[in-house]
Amino acid sequence: MKSDYVGSTEFIINTIANSEPGSRWLVGTELNLVNRLHEQFQHEGKNVHFMSPTVCMCSTMFRIDP
Numbered sequence: 001m002k003s004d005y006v007g008s009t010e011f012i013i014n015t016i017a018n019s020e021p022g023s024r025w026l027v028g029t030e031l032n033l034v035n036r037l038h039e040q041f042q043h044e045g046k047n048v049h050f051m052s053p054t055v056c057m058c059s060t061m062f063r064i065d066p
Helices: 009-017 031-044
Strands: 024-027 047-050
Touching (some): 009 024, 009 031, 024 031, 031 047
Parallel strands (some): 024 047
16 A cells, blocks of 8 residues: 655644645544544545544554643
8 A cells, every 4th residue: 555645643734734625535543633633624625534444543642632
């Protein structure tokens, strides 16, 4: 599988924030971040979805707060 972009959490957030309305994103990172991005940008018509059909929760990332 290939990726169009690879970067940090900040890079992911900024890339989606600066994308065109109506753009579609499959994001391969922690599920809660993907869900937050989905909620944050859906009003702009941006489709943000978790990349994997099988969710394997990362217990360490799950405990991190902003």
